[in-house]
Amino acid sequence: MTILERYIFKRAFVYAASSLTSLVLIVWIVQALSRIDVVKTSASAASNIFWIALMLLPDLFAGVLPFALLIGAIQALNSLNSDSERAVISAAGASQAVIARPIVALGLLGGLIMLLIGNVVGPASMSAFQNGIRSINADMITLFLKPGRFEQVQDGIVISIGDVNGATVESLVIADTRDPASDLTYFAREAKIIDEDASSLLLLFDGQLHRRNTADNSVSVIQFQTYAFDLAALRPATDNSWVRASERSTAALIWPDPNDGLYQERPHSFTEELTDRMTNWLFAIAFVLWAIVVAGQPSTNRQGTGPAMTVGLCGGLVLKAAGFVTLSQIEQGVFWVVISYLLPLAAIVLNSVLIWRNFDLAGWAPLQQATTALQDGYAALFGRRRAAGAAR
Known part of the structure; x- marks a missing residue:
């Protein structure tokens, strides 16, 4: 990088890091507070809740990183325009590539971090959280x-529960009404908490499962000798199905065990998780390229920097929302897997073409008309309110 490119990279990096810190803290606090109910019956849980909440950070970090990069890149480019540096760079004959290269480098750095989190750090932290x-x-x-x-x-x-002796519980009853379609009641003469694959599992012995259909109140009774429960969600678990797809290594998702309980019941969950890990990092690159499209052109102080940030965030939200939708549809077929990959790749190609053609989004007629209409509507609305207030 040249001195100028290093200057732009440093500026964008600082803005992105500040945005990332703020976004992660806000989302982390919300997520931690939503799970605070797990400590209300356990003093030991209260002492460990901070550590457990920390295990949420890698996934939250990867989730908000593309938006932090988008905000940081737009802020850096806007600041260049506000300080008239962008106009000087353009007047000196520098091409758009001088502006684009450090921003793209920042996006590639963010993408590599997301790849590392998604395939190494994220599964380990999620496993630690569930455990x-x-x-x-x-x-x-x-x-x-x-x-x-x-x-x-x-x-x-x-x-x-009845009597408790260490990890063994006598006369256990569990009533589960979370499913609106059926009520489940488990009766077990004995239950035992065991450790398997570095996680705790609740085994019920010699009991019955009563399933009541809420639609017609019909009841079915199932006798069992042993029944396994995942203690993370208090749901039945068989054949390692309590280990979620998000806790599996990438290798286990690519080459799943055909006898794996979760893979047999929900094979699409493996495909969805793997697709998410392999495509999520592409959004970081697509977002920084979009930032260059919306804020990379020289502008005057009179034009303001607000529209670039607004358009940039709206475009990023639309793209990310489309990504969530395609991921949620993967269970419908392989077509949606292809779409999940094509979506960020298409955004990268489109943004690259717009940058290469030196497209000025701020001067695009439809956007100018929309901005003017919004400003006129805003002025008319508040003008009427002021007039009404003066009349009173």
Whole structure:
């Protein structure tokens, strides 16, 4: 990089890092508070909740990083225009590539970080988070529930226990009403918490499952000798199906075990998770290229910097929302997998063509007309309000 390109890269990096810190803290606090109910019955959980919440950070980091890059790049380019530096660069005969190269380098750096998180750090942190929840729920059942009482431990989950001896629970009852279509009640003579594959599992012995259809109140009874429960979600788990796709390594998603319980029940979840890991980093590149399109052209102070940020964020939100939709449709067929890859790649190609052709989005007639209409509407609305206030 030249001195000028390093200057632009540093400026964009600082803005992006500031935006990333703010976004991650806001989202992390919201996510942590939404899970604070897991500590209400467990003192040991209260002491470990901060560590468990930290395990959410890698996924949150990767989720907001493209938007932080977008905001940081637009802020850096807007600041160049505000300080008249962009006009000087253009007057000196520098091409658009001088502006684009450091911003693209920042996007590539962000994309590599997202690849590392998605394929290495993210699965490990998600596994640690789920295991932490399993440990908390195990302590809740064996240490903090009072024998003989029915207690609601989660929304839609009520548990009653008899005597407790270490990791063994006598006379366990679990009522699950989370599914509006059916109510499930598990009765077990004995239950035991065991550790398997570095995670806790609740095994029910010698019991019955009563399933009531809420539509017609019909009840079916299933007798069982053993029944496995995932302590993270308090749901039935068989053949390692309690290990979510987000906790699996990328190699396990590419070459899944045909006998894996989760793969047999929901094979599309493996495809969806793998597609997400392989495409998410492309959005970082698409976003920084979009930032160059909306804010890379020279402008005067009179034009303002607000429209570039507004258009940039709107475009980023639309693209990311489309990505979420395509991922959610993967269970419908392979077609949606292809679309999930094509969506960010098409955005990268389109933005690259617009930059190469030196397209001035701010001078684009439809955008100018829309901006003018919004400004006129805003002025008319507040003009009427001021007039009404003066009349009073």
